[in-house]
Amino acid sequence: xxxxxxxxxxxxxxxxxxxxxxxxxxxxxxxxxxxxxxxxxxxxxxxxxxxxxxxxxxxxxxxxxxxxxxxxxxxxxxxxxxxxxxxxxxxxxxxxxxxxxxxxxxxxxxxxxxxxxxxxxxxxxxxxxxxxxxxxxxxxxxxxxxxxxxxxxxxxxxxxxxxxxxxxxxxxxxxxxxxxxxxxxxxxxxxxxxx
Numbered sequence: 001x002x003x004x005x006x007x008x009x010x011x012x013x014x015x016x017x018x019x020x021x022x023x024x025x026x027x028x029x030x031x032x033x034x035x036x037x038x039x040x041x042x043x044x045x046x047x048x049x050x051x052x053x054x055x056x057x058x059x060x061x062x063x064x065x066x067x068x069x070x071x072x073x074x075x076x077x078x079x080x081x082x083x084x085x086x087x088x089x090x091x092x093x094x095x096x097x098x099x100x101x102x103x104x105x106x107x108x109x110x111x112x113x114x115x116x117x118x119x120x121x122x123x124x125x126x127x128x129x130x131x132x133x134x135x136x137x138x139x140x141x142x143x144x145x146x147x148x149x150x151x152x153x154x155x156x157x158x159x160x161x162x163x164x165x166x167x168x169x170x171x172x173x174x175x176x177x178x179x180x181x182x183x184x185x186x187x188x189x190x191x192x193x194x195x
Contacts, residue, residue: 012052015061016045022062022138023069029133030073032122040076044069066148070130077126120170128163135160 023044027037048068055064121129130149134140146153 008052012049015055015058016048016065019062019065020045023065025138026066026134027069027073029137030070030130036076040069040072043072047072060147063144063147067150070149074126116171116174117167120167120174123170124163124166128159128166131156131159132163132167 020041024037024041027040027044028034031037031040044065048065051068055061121132124132131145134145134148135142140148142153142156145156149156151159
C-alpha cells in the first residue's frame, strides 16, 4: 500500500507541478494580491492531491487543476469581497516604473491608465472577468478556456466579446467622469474658487 502512494505522489508531481506558474498567475488575477493567490493555489494543490484518483485523463490535468482553482476562488469569493484588498502589486509596479527615466507626468499618466483598466476589469461579473483574464493575460486558447471552465467554446467567445464591450463602456464612462472634474484654483487668501 505504501508503494502505491509513492508512485501516486511521483505521478502527481510530474503531472501537476508544470502548471503551478499558470495556476498562480490565474489566482493572482482572480484575487488581486499575492497572499490570497498563494492561499488558493495551496488549497488547489491539496485538494487535487486528495482527489488525484478522480483524474481520468492525464492529458486534461491542466484544465482539471484550473477547474479546482476556479471552484476554490468562487468558494472564497464572498468572504473576500467584503475585505479590502491589498495593493502590493500596484506598489511593486510603481517601484518598477519609478526607476525608469520617464518624466513624473508620463509616469502618472501611465499609472492612471493602468489603474483605470484594472478598475474596469474588476467591475466585470466573474464569468466575464475570468474569460478575459485567461485569454489575454494567460494567453490561453478558446478550447483551453472552455475545458478549464467546463463551458462550450461558443460561450467562451460570447463572454469574451461581452467582456470587451463592458470594459470599453466602463472606460468611456470613467473618462467622461474624469473630464467633468471641477477645477479648483487657490487664491492667495486661502479660499477656494470654483469655476
